[in-house]
Amino acid sequence: MIHLQQVSKLYRTDRVETTALDNINLEIGKGEFISVMGPSGCGKSTLLNLMGLLDAPSSGSVALDGKAIDRYGDRALSRVRNERIGFIFQQFHLVPDLSVVDNVEIPLLYRRMSNKERRKAALAALDRVGLGSRTHHFPTQLSGGQQQRVAIARAIVGRPNILLADEPTGNLDSQMGDEIMGILEDLNQKEGTTIVMVTHDPRMADKTHRVVRLFDGRQVQ
Amino acid sequence: MTRHLLKLVWNRKRSNALMILEICVSFLVVFVVATMGLFLLDNYRVPLGFEWKDVWNVRMGVGRNEANAGDAAAQQATLARLFQEVRSLEPVEAAAGSFVVPFDQGGWEGSYRVKGRNVDTGVDRATVGFDKVMGLRLVAGRWFEEPDATQSWEPVVIDQDLARAVYGTADPVGKALFDPRPDERPFRVVGVVSDFRKGGELLPNDNFLFRFSSLDHPEGQAFRNLLIRVRPGTPPAFEEALVKRMQGVAPDWSFEVRPLPQVRATAFRFFLTPLIVAGTVAFFLLLMVGLGLIGVLWQNLLQRTREIGLRRAAGASRASVHRQVLLEQLVLTSLGVLIGTLLVIQVPILHLIGVLSSQVFTAGLLVAMAAMYLLSVLCALYPSSLAARVQPAEALRYE
Numbered sequence: 001m002i003h004l005q006q007v008s009k010l011y012r013t014d015r016v017e018t019t020a021l022d023n024i025n026l027e028i029g030k031g032e033f034i035s036v037m038g039p040s041g042c043g044k045s046t047l048l049n050l051m052g053l054l055d056a057p058s059s060g061s062v063a064l065d066g067k068a069i070d071r072y073g074d075r076a077l078s079r080v081r082n083e084r085i086g087f088i089f090q091q092f093h094l095v096p097d098l099s100v101v102d103n104v105e106i107p108l109l110y111r112r113m114s115n116k117e118r119r120k121a122a123l124a125a126l127d128r129v130g131l132g133s134r135t136h137h138f139p140t141q142l143s144g145g146q147q148q149r150v151a152i153a154r155a156i157v158g159r160p161n162i163l164l165a166d167e168p169t170g171n172l173d174s175q176m177g178d179e180i181m182g183i184l185e186d187l188n189q190k191e192g193t194t195i196v197m198v199t200h201d202p203r204m205a206d207k208t209h210r211v212v213r214l215f216d217g218r219q220v221q
Numbered sequence: 222m223t224r225h226l227l228k229l230v231w232n233r234k235r236s237n238a239l240m241i242l243e244i245c246v247s248f249l250v251v252f253v254v255a256t257m258g259l260f261l262l263d264n265y266r267v268p269l270g271f272e273w274k275d276v277w278n279v280r281m282g283v284g285r286n287e288a289n290a291g292d293a294a295a296q297q298a299t300l301a302r303l304f305q306e307v308r309s310l311e312p313v314e315a316a317a318g319s320f321v322v323p324f325d326q327g328g329w330e331g332s333y334r335v336k337g338r339n340v341d342t343g344v345d346r347a348t349v350g351f352d353k354v355m356g357l358r359l360v361a362g363r364w365f366e367e368p369d370a371t372q373s374w375e376p377v378v379i380d381q382d383l384a385r386a387v388y389g390t391a392d393p394v395g396k397a398l399f400d401p402r403p404d405e406r407p408f409r410v411v412g413v414v415s416d417f418r419k420g421g422e423l424l425p426n427d428n429f430l431f432r433f434s435s436l437d438h439p440e441g442q443a444f445r446n447l448l449i450r451v452r453p454g455t456p457p458a459f460e461e462a463l464v465k466r467m468q469g470v471a472p473d474w475s476f477e478v479r480p481l482p483q484v485r486a487t488a489f490r491f492f493l494t495p496l497i498v499a500g501t502v503a504f505f506l507l508l509m510v511g512l513g514l515i516g517v518l519w520q521n522l523l524q525r526t527r528e529i530g531l532r533r534a535a536g537a538s539r540a541s542v543h544r545q546v547l548l549e550q551l552v553l554t555s556l557g558v559l560i561g562t563l564l565v566i567q568v569p570i571l572h573l574i575g576v577l578s579s580q581v582f583t584a585g586l587l588v589a590m591a592a593m594y595l596l597s598v599l600c601a602l603y604p605s606s607l608a609a610r611v612q613p614a615e616a617l618r619y620e
Contacts, residue, residue, distance in 0.1 A: 018465050039565075045616075045618075049613075049614040054533070054534055054612075054613040054614040054617070055612070055613075055614040074539050074540075075538045075540070078533070078536050078537060078538035078539075078541070079536065079538075081533075081534060081535070081536050082536020087531075087534045087535070088619065089531075091527075093527055093528075093530070093531040093617065095229075095528050095531070097229060097231065097232040097233050098228065098229065099228075102225065102228060105225070106531070106532065106535050107536055109222050109225055109508070109536040109537075110535065110536040110537050110538075110541060115224060124576065154535070158536075210572065
């Protein structure tokens with residue numbers, strides 16, 4: 001489903017050239033739930049950004065369902081992100097001035113659909129993460145776990161078949177982390193969503209099908 | 222998307238309040254300046270009712286001896302001689318006396334009663350020949366003739382505005398004008414001219430009334446302005462010759478010649494200078510507001526970098542981000558304009574300014590709206606293009 005071939009990513013400044021990822025080869029199958037582990041600064045988030053088409057590799061290629069996306073323009077990349085990929089972030093990235101349900105609707109704003117359909121899908125996604133009763137609250141009125149659930153609802157509202165989660169439990173206590181993990185497992189098992197999760201927590205990584213380990217930008221396992 | 226943006230702007234109303242206020246105040250300033258300009262332009266488009274080119278005005282000061290003696294008959298006799306002398310000059314096509322000078326700021330306003338209601342009108346006293354000098358267009362009846370001075374009633378010529386105000390669609394010629402005053406002969410209309418706009422092109426069209434001033438049968442104070450129509454192409458040097466000839470007739474009188482184009486230019490400066498000053502102030506205000514808006518928008522977008530990154534991750538293209546910033550700015554502008562419009566429409570509702578026509582008012586409103594939307598879009602273009610260029614991966618890491 002996701003295929004990375006000899007992917008490298010370099011960051012250049014005037015004086016320094018930093019290798020964030022070095023010759024990564026990775027194949028992620030449909031319905032897989034994998035975790036990416038490694039010390040801070042080893043390139044985990046960069047890898048996730050490349051898989052999520054938020055960034056382009058310096059060399060190598062990224063393919064989704066066998067189609068290389070190297071030559072996609074901004075509009076095509078945005079459409080793929082919108083229709084096929086959902087993102088979950090450690091800092092939730094909720095818009096503080098929008099209610100829970102309005103936050104969840106954001107990915108659907110970039111699709112052709114009526115307000116009614118959009119609202120219906122957002123409410124269903126919130127029900128799916130157990131937040132059906134908090135739809136008109138604002139993010140600041142919610143706990144960290146609840147905010148991450150909203151972020152998950154936002155990630156799944158467009159029914160993407162790939163979820164990319166960057167330390168989704170990193171800002172939560174263990175109980176809330178378990179709850180979030182439970183939702184992700186449920187999505188993977190019941191809906192066959194492919195999930196790639198960056199984590200520092202071995203306990204969470206153990207619950208996934210496979211662990212990819214990075215060190216200094218290289219894949220070590 | 223529109224509903225989403227409205228919610229976003231509404232929920233950020235506190236942080237957006239200053240920007241909305243800025244837009245509202247700018248809208249009001251632009252409205253005032255635009256309405257002033259459109260008011261003058263609207264007036265300018267209406268026919269003037271007289272021809273001012275090749276008309277000179279000679280302002281006459283009565284000689285000390287005659288003035289001290291208070292001898293009206295002597296003054297009148299001098300005036301008659303001056304008339305005769307001026308008319309005999311080759312470049313002079315016609316000459317007439319008048320109390321007020323077209324375009325001049327000074328004037329004579331009268332308020333008369335017609336069947337119990339007040340009618341305000343501009344007034345002048347003019348001699349035989351004034352219609353020729355000023356190129357007036359008679360639409361009914363005739364201009365004054367010397368025998369009119371001996372009638373038991375006072376002949377008057379009115380303009381079409383006054384005719385409509387007093388008689389509606391009826392023919393005014395031969396009819397009495399206004400309710401009679403005890404100390405005056407009753408007015409009777411002998412002629413109607415097309416609208417006469419004594420104040421010039423920039424002032425609104427008002428009622429106007431000409432009363433007769435006779436050289437043979439002086440009544441009241443004598444006129445002090447001699448209006449002369451000269452042949453086209455008469456050189457300015459004729460001014461000196463004219464004064465010399467007049468001085469020859471009345472050595473101790475003073476004469477000041479001012480061609481009407483010159484009087485008109487002074488009137489234009491009088492009305493246009495405040496507009497130019499206000500327009501310049503408004504331009505710099507808009508410039509300041511525009512630069513301020515760019516700064517505030519830029520700052521807002523910097524604060525929202527992660528939100529932009531999130532939207533890009535959720536599927537917004539560069540064009541979508543660009544469009545969203547512009548639309549948000551348009552929503553803010555609409556709120557500022559709406560508040561400004563609510564304030565501005567109090568003017569006609571409360572009858573604060575009577576001279577503004579509804580067309581000028583509406584056009585002023587539309588110009589101000591268009592200016593604010595244009596300003597907003599121009600100011601939002603650069604920040605929105607910067608926002609659209611944000612790399613999503615970098616934006617999501619932005620602290």
